[in-house]
Amino acid sequence: MPPRRVITGRSQEPRQRFAEELRLLRQGKGVSLRDLAKVVGWDPSQFGKLENGHTLGGPEVVEALDQYYGTPGLLLALWELAMADPSRFKEQFRRYMVLEAEAISLWHYGGSVVHGLLQTPEYARELLATGGLDGEELDQQVDARIGRRKLLEGDGAPPFRTVLSEAVLRNSRRQQLEYLAAVSERSNISLFVLPFGAGLHGLMDTPVTYLRLPDGRTVAYVENIVRGELIEETSKVEDLQRRYDAIRDMALNPAESRSFILRMLEEVPCEPST
Known part of the structure; x- marks a missing residue:
């Protein structure tokens, strides 16, 4: 042709x-x-x-x-x-971004930061700035990250489940906590909190996102402060998924988790308006 x-x-x-x-x-x-x-x-x-x-x-x-x-x-x-357009993102994330947009369901464990699909602009800007971005490049990356949130909005949005360590919440400002409390009420989003004292587990230093794709495959994206890696080998994905299931069983259920966040909000002072 x-x-x-x-x-x-x-x-x-x-x-x-x-x-x-x-x-x-x-x-x-x-x-x-x-x-x-x-x-x-x-x-x-x-x-x-x-x-x-x-x-x-x-x-x-x-x-x-x-x-x-x-x-x-x-x-x-x-x-x-x-x-x-996934080309807005850095090269190492582009293949993951294409698959994220195609996924029919997603689930995530975060031990240090909120998943990009649930970040507020303020949280995203502060987080990206810690990596050395500034000026126009920082503006572009914040725009790109916040644009991803549309994936979880609307009638056809895929189900998304996230397990967040209490440490993630304690390091979040009020606006981010309020946003998490709000999105936890959506029918397609399930939020679990893993509280301090839950014990050691198999993903202690491994934030990971799982994507269920239209062809039935599940892939995992593992990242750290230096790089991200897309894992497609079935045996490795299954091992990571077993670790994830064990963590979810240790976490508070969604209703308890939302109550946990609301109690935290009572402790956090209101941020001054600018």
């Missing part, structure tokens, strides 16, 4: 296409970034970053631009495609 002919000549890469459309629409309207900011709101530098592909922004600004340019839903659709 011959390759598909490119008709428009515009970029076929989702993030670049989104930035290109923003730039062309503004130029076609004959307005500057400063003029655009006066009408739509936000800072002119925000629109510059969007048009340069340095950030994807959020749905609010994209919807406002759709309204201004008279392109109902077009820019938001391009934004969603760009947010879902």
